[in-house]
Amino acid sequence: MHLPYFVTAAILFASSLFSAETLHYISTTAGKKITTEWTIEEKEDKLHITGKSSDDSISILETSKDYLLENFTQKEPQKGYDIYASQKGPLLTVTGKVAQNTKTKSYTIDTPWVQEFTFAFKDFLASNKSEYKFEILRPEDLEIHDMIAIKEYIEELKIDEILYTTQKMKITLQGFKRRFWKAEVWYDTVTHKMLRYKANSGPGTPITETVFVKKP
Secondary structure: OOOOHHHHHHHHHHHHHOOOEEEEEEEEEOOEEEEEEEEEEEEOOEEEEEEEEOOOOEEEEEEEOOOOEEEEEEEEOOOOEEEEEEEEOOEEEEEEEEOOEEEEEEEEOOOOEOOOOOOOOHHHHHOOOOEEEEEEEEOOOOEEEEEEEEEEEEEEEEEOOEEEEEEEEEEEEOHHHHHOOEEEEEEEOOOOOEEEEEEOOOOOOOOEEEEEEOOO
């Protein structure tokens, strides 16, 4: 039995709405390169985002359709991280291994929760706002930190001979702690994809640079 054309077209259209998107990045730290492949899938009213890296680390995010984070899993065997965090209303609960001990901590937060800069700022980038305050969880000790992202200026950025128009952003800790760490991040002004990230892990540590890789 052959389906009518309009039914077939509707099925194909629906399938395209839920097709997975894949993003590729290369991170370089002190000459060591790590590749990461992110897969974004829409399931019901959620986005399921999975990142798999060449160092065997895995990150899994479950977000709303506008990329607000709800659940986060991070496994990094080389660093000993094994973390699961979940937010229900203002309550953020995290369970993870710290120095081979399993701990559970809870926080009450009133600003958005962010773990992966690759996906966190879609609405902010599309808005006229210049600043975005958020919370981030530090895997080393499961502590929460107040952060702020600040739009700086529009910049042309060339990657693999492709010229992008980007929004350059600075991300720091809030308050006096901003003197101790910052990240520079570039996002495509049209797609809002992260194209470049540059930061270290703290004073005296090497710079990590992450760059978007366009696959054919």
